[in-house]
Amino acid sequence: MINVLVVEDDPMVAQLHEHYLSQIKGFQLCDIANNGDAALKLLSKKIYDLLILDIFMPTMDGLQLLAKIRENAYDLDVIIVSAANDKDKIKQALRLGAVDYIIKPFEFERFNLALNNYLKRYHIVEEQSIIEQADLDQTIIRREEQLVVSLPKGLDKNTLATVWQCICGIEGMFTTEEVAGKVGISRVSIRKYLEFLKSLRLLKLDLHRGSVGRPVYKYLCLDKQSDVLRAYIQ
The missing domain is CATH 1.10.10.10 (Winged helix-like DNA-binding domain superfamily/Winged helix DNA-binding domain)
Structure with a gap:
């Protein structure tokens, strides 16, 4: 199970993340922080696998938080979900190690694709001591046909x-x-x-x-x- 921390200052978007995460197998929402300082306090006490992070937040924006996460060597992956769509912020987020970037407003389909692709890569990296090139290519080379999608829980x-x-x-x-x-x-x-x-x-x-x-x-x-x-x- 992938333990998730959501950092989002908009309560409605945070609720949407919670709803979407409940529909995707393999993920567990552990906590929601509404600002960077609250997120750092949680990260100092608990271990998460994945951070879903907004950029536009008061006091400390998401990119500043992501930089601090890397400075402190917290061992977790980050998916950005933000309305920020200018190239400089996107480039900075990717350089700081974000594994995916979703631009608001977004739909369940894109969110689902991002998380299932992440889950596939997570299992390949965590469960195999020696990784084949073909396995890496399936998750690093972002081709639409390689992205795995799954239905929400309870749907057939x-x-x-x-x-x-x-x-x-x-x-x-x-x-x-x-x-x-x-x-x-x-x-x-x-x-x-x-x-x-x-x-x-x-x-x-x-x-x-x-x-x-x-x-x-x-x-x-x-x-x-x-x-x-x-x-x-x-």
């Missing part, structure tokens, strides 16, 4: 394929109940699949006001021709 690729096939056969907006009835699984389970598809920007959710009764939430498929699911269901 065959069921996902069935749900997507069902959605592609529906014209216009639809409810959770409609898809649950067609697929033959519970509304609670279907909702998890629909929310995952929404995180990939394949669906959107709107409040639909009917002529009678309470308003209901309905989904709309945004791109039935997208191949983004291929990596998850192949």
